[in-house]
Amino acid sequence: MYKNCIKRLLDIVLSLLGMVILAPLFFVVFIAIKIDDPGPAFFKHKRVGLHKRYFHLYKFRSMKVSAPDLPTHLMEHADQYVTRVGAFLRRTSIDELPQLWNILKGDMSIVGPRPALWSQEDLIAERDKVGANDVRPGLTGWAQINGRDELEISQKVRFDAEYIQKMSFWFDCKCFFGSILPVLRSDGVAEGGKEDLTEQNREKVTK
Numbered sequence: 001m002y003k004n005c006i007k008r009l010l011d012i013v014l015s016l017l018g019m020v021i022l023a024p025l026f027f028v029v030f031i032a033i034k035i036d037d038p039g040p041a042f043f044k045h046k047r048v049g050l051h052k053r054y055f056h057l058y059k060f061r062s063m064k065v066s067a068p069d070l071p072t073h074l075m076e077h078a079d080q081y082v083t084r085v086g087a088f089l090r091r092t093s094i095d096e097l098p099q100l101w102n103i104l105k106g107d108m109s110i111v112g113p114r115p116a117l118w119s120q121e122d123l124i125a126e127r128d129k130v131g132a133n134d135v136r137p138g139l140t141g142w143a144q145i146n147g148r149d150e151l152e153i154s155q156k157v158r159f160d161a162e163y164i165q166k167m168s169f170w171f172d173c174k175c176f177f178g179s180i181l182p183v184l185r186s187d188g189v190a191e192g193g194k195e196d197l198t199e200q201n202r203e204k205v206t207k
Contacts, residue, residue, distance in 0.1 A: 002169055011110055011136075015103035022097060029060055029085075029094060036085040039065035042098055047115035048124055050136045055107040057115060058098035062086025093183045099139050111172040112138025113160040123153050130161035140179040142171075 019026075033041040044056040067081035082090070089095035102108040108115065115137035116123045127133045143151055143159035151159070163175070 003167060006169065007109065007172070008106070011103050011106075011108075014110060015100045018097075018100050019104070022100075025094075026097070029089065032085045033061055033083070037061075037064050037083045046118045047137070048118055048120075048133070049107050049115060050134070052124065052133050054118060055102070055115075057107070058101055060086075060089050060095040060098060062089050062095050096139065103139060107136075109136040109138045111141055111175045112136050113141050113156075113163065114138065114144065123156065126153060126157040127160060130157060131164055132157065132160040135164060135167070138175075140175060142166075142175050145175060145178040145182055 030041045033039075040061055042058055043061050044058050046054050047057040049055040062083060063081050063086055064083055079087075086095070099108060103110055112135055113127065113132045116127070124133065141160070142163035143156045146159055147155065163171070
């Protein structure tokens with residue numbers, strides 16, 4: 001009952017409520033990005049969703065428009081391309097907030113395995129083995145409060161499998177509230193991590 005109905009209902013109500021409450025913050029961030037580095041305030045890129053269907057995930061832009069068209073971890077001194085506003089957005093995870101729209105649309109859930117990049121074939125294959133591709137990806141999840149970007153694929157999949165086994169209202173609450181402190185402390189955030197792509201590259205792969 002919870003997995004098939006109540007969870008989705010909560011996603012709709014909470015994402016819509018979150019977008020209304022955070023509208024002033026969205027407006028301030030939108031203006032700040034435009035002033036810091038003129039260009040689009042949002043970007044979208046292709047991710048793997050429920051049953052391995054692709055969807056466009058939304059974020060606030062955190063890198064300069066002039067950043068080279070390369071994965072961040074392949075750049076030399078990648079941090080020089082992160083805008084001043086973008087550094088703050090990444091550190092506080094505010095850049096992730098536009099995903100509330102993805103949740104409202106049904107692409108994502110508030111809690112679930114983080115959506116894989118379309119090119120992460122190794123992660124997608126391992127998630128197939130534990131059924132993690134058959135649940136909606138989440139804004140936050142069990143792996144997010146146990147290491148975030150620092151986790152190896154095998155560790156992420158192990159936490160994904162554990163989440164699926166324990167999925168319930170109370171476990172989702174544990175994941176949600178348990179992610180607040182790591183976000184505030186920026187725990188496990190790896191600049192230029194394996195899942196990081198430049199905004200231009202993200203735009204490119206969606207075309």
